[in-house]
Amino acid sequence: MNGRVIVVTSGKGGVGKTTVTANLGMALADLGERVVLIDADIGLRNLDIVLGLENRIVYDIVDVVEKKCKLKQAIIKDKRQPNLALIPAAQTRDKTAINPSQMREVCNMLLEEFTIVLIDCPAGIEQGFKNAIAAATESLIVTNPEVSAIRDADRVIGLLESSENEMKEPKLIVNRIRQEMVKQNEMLNVEDVREILGIDLIGVVPDDESIITSTNRGTPAVMNELSLAGKSLRNIARRLKGENIPFTELNDNLSRGFFDSIKKLFAVRR
């Protein structure tokens, strides 16, 4: 069974795991991979709504595991991108509704049809986390350049390293970086975060209002050519496929959009 099972985790909640999972899934599908996303946040499902697929849910992962339906019936194919599919979480159950070995079984079955299984891990380090990492051989650690997020990410990295799975080295995604604050030394920069956590970087995503508007519409930011965050996320997908893309997000010349380009035109040069 040749396929990749990648878990997107962070420890801390609200740092961008679901956004990253949804967008990476869409971007990888656009690059030709057959991708299935699993929402492992049972009881607090969000991957469906971020993708705009919330009204297509009939069965969820708990139904599959409890044999109330066939696996195929719980798989929602994205009509915009046929290479992308979603298995939603249950909303009226909790993390104890499935166990790690059931998760492994589901992932193994999925690898017969898909090339990449991307798992959206819930916040925390309890049962939900254990379920989410059970079948994974790769992990993406999403963090914000901010003390509590980094502290929690460090804990999660430690847990992954001591887990019984055969997992590759975790890869770091620094999400919601704000270049103006970094320049004023009021926000940790990407190198600081990388140095503190001690793992390799795979992506940097700027804080971007287009994420909010994309979620409002249910269309992932990677589908929007003008979205800076979308561009960064597409780059992460390409790096995941082995391409060597330089980290241009670290560049001071990062334009924040149309009005900034206009401002630059009229800027007084000292």
Added chain:
Amino acid sequence: MNIVSLWEKIIGRQEESKTFAKQRLQLVLLHDRTDIPYECLDKMKKEIFEVVSKYVDIDLDALDVSLENVDQCVALVANIPIRKNRNLINK
């Protein structure tokens, strides 16, 4: 520049917050990773003082016992300044 950092510059608190963040994180992660609470280090410090005092005269106030990052590992480092040995002066 936001209003908070502008105010802090006005009242003279010049240090940029990111340095604090980095220092605090590095320290707290050392403790998180090794699971040694701060009170434990205090106790260790007192006991180290008692043991070493049996052999040499040391200054409790200058004694420092802390966790440090050494070559990707966490090390417990004790800095034990020895007070002038009175025997040496008499010789």
